[in-house]
Structure formats: C-alpha cells, structure tokens
Amino acid sequence: xxxxxxxxxxxxxxxxxxxxxxxxxxxxxxxxxxxxxxxxxxxxxxxxxxxxxxxxxxxxxxxxxxxxxxxxxxxxxxxxxxxxxxxxxxxxxxxxxxxxxxxxxxxx
Amino acid sequence: xxxxxxxxxxxxxxxxxxxxxxxxxxxxxxxxxxxxxxxxxxxxxxxxxxxxxxxxxxxxxxxxxxxxxxxxxxxxxxxxxxxxxxxxxxxxxxxxxxxxxxxxxxxxxxxxxxxxxxxxxx
Numbered sequence: 001x002x003x004x005x006x007x008x009x010x011x012x013x014x015x016x017x018x019x020x021x022x023x024x025x026x027x028x029x030x031x032x033x034x035x036x037x038x039x040x041x042x043x044x045x046x047x048x049x050x051x052x053x054x055x056x057x058x059x060x061x062x063x064x065x066x067x068x069x070x071x072x073x074x075x076x077x078x079x080x081x082x083x084x085x086x087x088x089x090x091x092x093x094x095x096x097x098x099x100x101x102x103x104x105x106x107x108x
Numbered sequence: 109x110x111x112x113x114x115x116x117x118x119x120x121x122x123x124x125x126x127x128x129x130x131x132x133x134x135x136x137x138x139x140x141x142x143x144x145x146x147x148x149x150x151x152x153x154x155x156x157x158x159x160x161x162x163x164x165x166x167x168x169x170x171x172x173x174x175x176x177x178x179x180x181x182x183x184x185x186x187x188x189x190x191x192x193x194x195x196x197x198x199x200x201x202x203x204x205x206x207x208x209x210x211x212x213x214x215x216x217x218x219x220x221x222x223x224x225x226x227x228x229x230x
Contacts, residue, residue, distance in 0.1 A: 034216040036153075043203055043223055044153065049216035087153055091214050096169040097143070097155035 002026050002090055006100035012108040017078045021103045023071045023088035035064055035073045036087045038102075044087060048073065083107050110135035112142075112204050112221035119227045125192040128224045130204030132185045138162040141207040142187040143217055144178060146200040156202075158213055159187065167213055194228045201225050 036044035048064035143158035205217035
C-alpha cells in the first residue's frame with residue numbers, strides 16, 4: 001500500500017497567517033492527490049483534487065501544488081473558519097486509497 | 109444538489125454484523141462510485157472499499173475482504189455496507205462518499221454522507 005505522511009501533525013497559527021501543510025507519498029501517485037478539511041463531528045470536505053484543482057465553492061485562499069511524491073496545501077491568509085484538521089488522500093489507480101494521518105490547525 | 113443521507117447510529121455486540129445505508133438524492137446514482145470510509149474515535153480516515161451501482165462490482169480493501177459486503181439498489185438509489193464479525197476495534201464513524209467522475213472507481217471523493225456511528229460493545 002502507498003503510505004501518506006503529513007507534516008506537521010499539529011500547527012499553531014494566527015488569523016491572517018500563511019500556512020503550508022506537506023504530504024509525502026511512499027511512491028509516486030502522479031497528481032492523484034486530494035486535500036480535505038474536517039471539523040469535529042462533521043464529514044470531511046473536499047478542498048483540492050488532482051493535486052492543484054480547487055473544488056467548486058472553496059475559497060481561493062486555499063491552493064495545492066506538487067506531483068509524484070511531494071505535495072503541499074497552502075492557505076494564503078488564515079480565517080477563523082479555517083481552524084480544523086486537514087487530510088491528504090491519494091487515489092492512484094492502484095488501490096487502496098490511503099489518507100495521511102492528519103494535520104490539526106490550531107489557533108495560536 | 110446531490111445529497112447522501114445515512115442511516116442512524118447502531119450498537120452491536122462483538123461477533124455480530126451491522127448494515128449501514130446511504131441514500132442518494134438530487135442527481136445521477138447509477139454511474140458514480142460510492143465509497144465507504146471509516147474513522148475510529150480520535151483517529152484518521154480509513155478507506156474500506158467502493159462500488160459502482162451500474163456495474164454492481166465492489167472493490168474492497170484487503171483488510172476488510174471476507175468481512176465486508178457493499179451493495180446498491182438502483183430502484184431506491186441506496187447504497188449499503190455490511191460488516192460482519194464485529195470487534196471493539198470496529199467502533200467508528202462509517203461514511204459513504206461519492207467519487208467525482210462517472211464510472212471511475214478511483215477518484216476524489218466530493219460528496220459525503222453525514223456519517224453513522226457504530227459502537228461495538230458487550
């Protein structure tokens with residue numbers, strides 16, 4: 001199985017900060033990488049698909065980049081609603097889908 | 109607007125089975141894969157498998173093969189996931205999620221159900 005490793009596991013930041021979360025795959029997943037935001041008690045929400053495509057309705061302060069084995073999610077200017085846990089997920093043709101362990105974004 | 113609405117919380121004893129349903133409304137059902145993902149309390153996300161209703165063929169994660177069965181009913185636009193031989197380690201929130209593109213097992217998951225809590229306890 002392809003292992004996905006996110007860093008950091010926890011990130012403390014302030015409103016207005018620019019933050020970056022990294023996701024590394026144990027082998028190439030091309031651009032088949034998605035990013036999700038999850039709040040307590042809620043289902044994950046798709047933010048980015050195919051590594052850099054912004055899902056409809058998601059604010060433009062979210063962006064994704066990378067290919068192969070290294071990917072980043074960037075939030076250009078943190079808003080109060082952005083404090084949540086973020087997961088990356090690879091959906092390469094070869095199953096199974098696997099998720100990163102999550103990055104909890106906390107208010108500093 | 110496509111919506112996935114899941115059945116309610118369940119409590120089961122070890123060794124028993126549970127079946128969770130996921131009803132789709134507001135869009136095409138038959139040609140989009142429905143995947144199942146679970147999340148144990150305080151833990152991350154784990155993909156269990158997926159099924160495309162029009163094909164009826166399910167793909168399961170190796171970990172769950174032999175213990176999970178995914179089905180769909182096109183007449184009621186409902187997908188179901190049954191997990192057997194439950195242990196306390198199966199206590200989790202189980203969610204259905206739809207793939208973005210038609211006829212693609214492997215794709216980003218853009219629409220999610222609200223999740224169903226399954227508790228396994230003696």
